[in-house]
Amino acid sequence: MLARLLRSGTLLPLVFAIVLALGILLPLLMMLTISLNPDEQDILISMGTLRSFIPEVFSAQNYVDVWMDPSRPFPRYLVNTLVITLSTLLISIVINSMAAFVLAQGTLPIRKPVLLLIVATIAVPAESLVLPQLMMAGWVGIIDSYQVQVLPGIANAMSIFLFFQFFSRMPKELIEAARIDGFSFFQIYRYIAMPLSRPVVSAIAILQFLEVWNAYLWPVMVTRGPEYRPLTVAMGAFFGTNQRIPWGDVMAFAVSMAVPVILFFLIMQRQFIASVMSAGVKG
Amino acid sequence: MKHALFAGAALAAFAVCSQAMAGQLTAWVIDAAAEKPYFDQLAGAFNAQFEASGVTLEVLPVPSYNDAIQAASVSGGLPDIILLDGPNMAAAAWAGTIQPITSLIDPALLKDMMPGVLAQGTYGPTGELYFVSAYDSTVILWGNRKQLEAAGVRIPTSVEDAWTREEFRDALEQLAQVDGVKWPLDMKLNYGAGEWMTYGFAPFVQSNGGDLIDRTTWVAEGTLNSPGNIDVVTELQDWYKRGWIVPASAGDNQFYGEKTAALSWVGNWMWPPHSEGLGDDLVMIPAPNFGPDGVKSANGGWGWAVPTATTNREDVKVFLDFVMSDEQVALYADITGFAPSRAAAIPLSEKFKESGPQDLFAEQGNCCAVVRPVHPAYPAITLAWSRALQNILSDGSADVKTELDAAAQAIDQDIADNQGYPPFSAQ
Amino acid sequence: MTINSHSRRQELAMLVPAMLFLVAIIFVPFALSIWFSFTDQRLVPRPIPTSFVGITNYERLFADRLFWQAIGNTLLFAVLVVPFQLAISLAAAMALNAAIPFRSFFRSVSILPLLLPMTVVVAIWSMLYRIPTGPLNLVYQWFTGSENYVDFIGGSSTAMISLVVLSAWASFPYQMLIYLAGLQDISPELYEAAKLDGAESWQRFRSVTWPGLRNVNIFLLILTTIQALKLFTQVNVMTKGGPNGATTTIIYYLFQQGYTTQKVGYASAIAVVFFVAVSAIALMQRILLKNEGDS
DSSP: OOHHHHHHTHHHHHHHHHHHHHHHHHHHHHHHHTTEEEEEHHHHHHSSSGGGGGGOOOOOOOHHHHOOTSSSSHHHHHHHHHHHHHHHHHHHHHHHHHHHHHHOOOOTTTHHHHHHHHHGGGGOOOOHHHHHHHHHHHHTTTSSSSHHHHGGTTTOOHHHHHHHHHHTSSOOOHHHHHHHOOOHHHHHIIIHHHTHHHHHHHHHHHHHHHHHHTTHHHHHHOOOTTTTHHHHHHHGGGGGGTTTHOOOOOOOOHHHHHHHHHHHHHHHHHHHHHHHHHOOOOO | OHEEEEEEHHHHHHHHHHHHHHHEEEEEEEOOTTTTTHHHHHHHHHHHHHHTTTTEEEEEEEESHHHHHHHHHHHOOOEEEEEEEEGHHHHHHHHOOOOGGGGSHHHHHHBBBHHHHHHHHHHHHHHHHHBBBEEEEEEEEEEEEEHHHHHTTOOOOOOOOOOOOOHHHHHHHTTSSSSSSSEEOOGGGGGGHHHHHHHHHHHHHHHOOSSSOOTTTTTTTTTTOOHHHHHHHHHHHHHHHHTTOOOOOSSSSSTTTSOOEEEEEGGGGGGHHHHHGGGGEEEEEOOOOSSOOHHHHHHHOOEEETTOOOHHHHHHHHHHHHTHHHHHHHHHHHOOEEESSSSGGGGGGGSSOOOOTTTTHHHHHHHHHHHOOOOOOHHHHHHHHHHHHOOOOOHSSSSSHHHHHHHHHHHHHHHHHTTTTTTTTGG | HHHHHHHHHHHHHHHHHHHHHHHHIIHHHHHHHHHEEEETTTOOOSSOOOOOOOOHHHHHHHTTTHHHHHHHHHHHHHHHHHHHHHHHHHHHHHHHOOOOOHHHHHHOOOOHHHHHHHHHHHHHHHHHTTTTTOOOHHHHHHHHOOOOOOOOSTTTTHHHHHHHHHHHHHHHHHHHHHHHHHHHHHOHHHHHHHHHHHHHHHHHHIIIIHHHHHHHHHHHHHHHHHHHHOHHHHHIIITTTSSTTTOOOHHHHIIIIHHHHOOOHHHHHHHHHHHHHHHHHHHHHHHHHHHHOOO
16 A cells, blocks of 8 residues: 555655644644543643543533533523624625625726725734724624624625635626626626635635634623623633633633534535635636 | 502502612623632622612623723723722723712721722822722742751741741742752743732832832832842842743643642632642741831732712612621632631631631731732833833843833833823822 | 616625725724824823824834834744745645545644634643643653753743744644645646656646746735734733743734723824835735746
């Protein structure tokens, strides 16, 4: 088998892939092992040994603590995060793809400057906008709600750009044919462009899902009570000042947080991998 | 019949009105492990006693607490009552975020309060009380008896015979040679740059007669970077360079878990994990005496304050009287390990009623506590000082004088930018 | 005629929602930021009214030793992480493009780091970097046969590198996927032709793969550079700008000034300078690389 690998020139890639996989799986395995260990002292002591990678204890205590804590309602946080993420995704994909289609296939003269403007916003760091945005949210009065966490995530320059790339490369004949058939601009977008763009959509969906699911700074500033609080903010409670970090609970929380993301990714995976292939980037 | 109907209607109306005026109090608290058991039961205990009279309480733990308070101060939405970190009281009062509570608390409850706690809550220019706390914290040296005895180090038992600076240094030198000791002293550098650097390290310079800022002129230059301060901080840096202090990335448990550190300089919130880890081997040693001013103890903690927007002051009074009552203060002390701020609560506290090593907390709190500067520029003071200290103690390469000079300059600049924070500049 | 204006109206209607959001969420706050940079605005309202201070913030900024240190740190981070991360992503993409057994498994595994929130990544890596006996130190001790440890996060010379490794680990799947797409776009016939010419794998890489990836490279170079220059979360959660200021980046400094010390005016000046600088760098990269390619 080794000989076959050597001959086909895939030995080196395989070795690299294995090393890479180890470098990723081992830390994650450590995360899992710690989450299964209910004894904090033991966790810290086993830190340097092989034991931190191989689960010896299989207790669900940490998970129970994290999920059932009455003053830290994990299920509520999960629901909040899901609502916020999915709402942002749905609205954002519709709005951004529409705009990108106009930029790619429309006729308005304003398109070129608008595209430039959109690309320029990628250089603006979110942290510098947070303070003015906070003030504005206060003026409008939407603090501590779902809306305040969904609205900022909708217009996404990167998404518009990726959609734009894809729509620019649509075959002209297809669009011409549709126009001749009497399709209006919007109908071309809805019935021709969007169905074709399913792969790009799943790529953008994953990336935006991650961005919103893992968002921390903005939700910290705009949520107050547990009603609208997302998971990332809740996790911040473990890292308060001057206290020992309860690693077991932290890792249980982290694993619980990662599972929906991994599930979402697995569902989209086929389309995602395929999509980035076809979406590609031609510069 | 008509009278009865009328009376009935009036009663009903009165009941409805009472319901509408019934106090609903919301309080934000920190979402921290040590205090969690206390806050989890607070709303229940309060409501059991007061719901009948029409006041109900809701307690909300908020993660990333300081960030949330900041954000709420900007955009509105502060609740009726908040927990506040003591040193930030002056800044909040100056900005108009919180209101005075002098008239909202029973004077009898303030009579037997620890002086440090009262000082922390009193706003200089007006003398009004803005903040009140159920506990006072302090920082002591925790020791591993076995390792101390192996090094032949004297173990002081009260503030009078605390270690002098030379004794402390010698002790560290001896301890460094004991088997199993990697670093003689854990100073919680793993807490990172933040309030700890000010809270935990100011006592050293204050014991030597120095301070963070001149408390009459409110100028940092000349005080924060005084020769005395530079001397003390240089000594600490020297200890770090000799490898006597646990580095930041070694984590939290070198003293009580791995037992590779013989001494730990940290506050009394670490009492539970320390006694869990060391059992009978745990000794509590008073803060060291670094110079002419004697032993100085860190002081302060979280306490209750009332945002300016709160209008149902009557209900707030009920809350404050409740939470500062003997039983509640004792309960807080028992759950968190902090010393109760009121002498009347001590006999009620399981942990503190009997004489024992924990008396040291109260002793230090009563004799030697130095409150952190009660001034609106405190956030700037602590940021500049803790950044300087973090630089100095992070790898030993920073120059102490340069760092302290820069810190003093940053503080004075901030005060100038705010026109001296009137009325403080008048002082 | 009717069709045209109808079509134009549709275009407008489809473009406007996204533009409205961009204006409200990005342009207006940024304009506010620019305005604030000329004032001494504070975060929390205070008894002293905010006043217009002209370019004082900018003057102070350029004289600020800590600001220049932040610039140096940020540039250092970018210079280290961009080639490192791109190299790893490209190598991974090439490995996953080859016909290795269990390829889908390896592909799924490689995405995992991207799915974790940065707090979790930092939590995991803090454990890995722990002294004296964290896993990485054990490896180090095994290699050098000594009892010494390396303080990865705490040593000012190693802190930045530790951040680089952590960041690359957490983000490389993103670039890897784009490289994968780029690789698949290269026509296999080019490889065939090269093989027929007797080219070794390294020469094939140089003559077919690398040129074929030109556009992807430019795109990723600019994108990754911008991402690197914006570094904030890891610093805020793990190193807090230390040790001794070695990991304070521009955005972290901005955040400290605006949020912790409440100097919104000053922080806004930093934001404006940052935006101008980053745009200039990105623009320069694009121009230089395009020209190089075309000539």
